[in-house]
Amino acid sequence: MRLPSLSNIFRLGLKELKSLRADKTLMVLICWAFSGAIYTAATGVSQELHNAPIAIVDEDQSPLSSRIVDAFYPPFFRQPQMISLAELDAGMDAGRYNFTLVIPAHFQRDVQAGKVPDVQLNIDATIMSQAFIGATYIKSIALGEVNEYLTGRRDSAATPIKLTSRVRFNPNLNGFWFGGVMEVINNVTMLTIILVGAAFIREREHGTIEHLLVMPLTPLEIMMAKIWANGMIVLCGVTFALLVMVRQVLAVPIAGSIPLFLAAAACYLFAAASIGIFLGTLARSMPQFGLLLILSILPLLMLSGGVSPRESMPEMVQNIMLAAPTTYFVRLAQGILYRGAGIDGIWQDLLAMTGIGACFFFVALLRFRKAVTQTQV
Template identity: 50%
Template sequence: MSRWLINIYLLGVKELRSLFADPILLFLIFYMFSFAIYAVATGAKTEIGNAAVAYVDLDQSALTGRIVDAILPPEFEAPQRIALSEVDGVMDRGEFVFVLSFPPRFEADVLSGAHPSLQMNVDATAMTQAGNGSVYLQTIIASEIERFVTGDDTSSNLPIDLVVTAHFNPNLQSIWFNSVMQIINNITILAILLTGAALIREREHGTIEHLLVMPVNATEIMLAKICANGLVIVVGAILSLWLVVQGWLQVPIAGSIPLFVAGTILYLVSVTGLGILLATFTTSMPQFGLLVMPVLVIMNLLSGSTTPIESIPFWLQAIMQGSPSTHFIAFSQAILYRGAGFDTVWPDMLVMAILSTVFFAISLMRFRQTMAGSQ
């Protein structure tokens, strides 16, 4: 047993030396856990911000002026007045996301109870802004009309006092979600890339033949690659959570980081094994990259990281339960967003442990076949 552990340790040290001698991979790791987190967190916002608004005012009344004045930054840019004949042109060119058209006698019809129509043209190619911004504008318009008609800026006709409380992200800032989610996604990406690249590097440099004549077996070689690359990823993720997310972006972490690390280690066994498995079907880094890309796209898009898992078809949900990334994302979100403890996340940890065993066994079997074919 001691000889087995020593072999894994020495092979792991060899893996770390090979990794640290590769400046491209080192830069990739640094970038993925630093600038990539910041860029996605601050750039890929889902809330409405600085949306361009234009309006056509055929009424030119106090009410239309009041509505226009209520459309304010930072959600919207200052509304610009255009002519009715310009609407189609500015929408086709994508100059504005929203164009409001106030008909003649709009204020008079409102006051007389004639229920006039107010047209809102929306550029729905800007999907996030179109959806959220339409709701914002409808709320603004309804509120201003009600205040104008009643003459009371504090009045409300609602029979209830509706109080909205947002848990875990009280200001609904997408940066809180995107920054942490990007770390979770990057763990998957790097785990597959680093372990796969480690095996490809052995082939390209001809060192796989050296390993075959040494007193080590396939299990020791594979475990060394998993442990060495997994260690680098875990350390990078912890530093990114502390320095980038909590320090640079000022995003709070709700739950236990040690518990998150424990689950990450379980997850890495399966996903690093997947990286080795994919690498056994290729002979060069370009082939490996082409094979990895569709796998990563499916794992990231359909595992609940981008949209809730409940939003995809039921049959696809059932298939994705066999992906360790689905359970890792649920596990990570529960801890880092909602502060869940072990009593809440243990089912996901159990499933990850089972899937890790299955993926490791399949990868090891394929890896042995590949090594036997190299002899």
């Protein structure tokens, strides 16, 4: 068995780049994934309260109730719509209001008398991302206005402790800071698997795999060529996304070293590309490959800690995902880009990710040899 030739790997990689350039569909996908997809993922799905429509039924018409009405304003809420009690159900049913607040008659008189009047808050719970946040905001605003009206202070009675909160890494709690960066991380996984796997399927469908078989090439050289060529495209896209889309367009500060992140991403590309080749050897056509992508990419993206914290998942799922390189890549990427971690803070995840990637590469190589042998027969 001869050693792999760097010259063969380089020339095969150039062939991969030319084939990719001729595939207009994949080129459009790559351009969109690292530009428009980053922007829409960051700004299109808001996890915080923003311009929530609210209606208020003010049956008291007192200075205190008017004070509460005036306390709701953008950017958290739209200007409150004053409605009657008879209009409440119809407005909620039609989805015109996410929240409706009912201030009862004699509200100010009861508050001043030391009573505890009931204020009804109706919530459209179909907006799960904002329902509980909005309820907390409304409660805080209403209590603050009542306390300030009665005592001149917005906070309630003195407590035995004073809790001072410090928000790290995202002081304004901007959701798009998280969404844009995580979309970059997720697209590294998605595009690497798609590009490398599709490249192998394309070889089979176009019949060029037979041309490679008559050349003095080894499966290792063919695999390495596909990995470096497609990996270089993804790394270029990631660099553009971080420097232009994330840092300039979205104005999201990057705390850590971009070169360190790109170096870690290059190691991860090795593992993700091996998964792509493995799936390519299992599939016999591009439609089959697409079905396998659904079964593999969705769990990798949803259960790796990028969408929700791993600690909130069942313990069995956490243990299973330890065998996926995506888990370690997401963790080290968040550490570098969000918290400014250095190599001393990510080396364990980097080592685990590279080791798992080597295992996937070995399995993919065995499958690749088998697929080549079957094609040759």
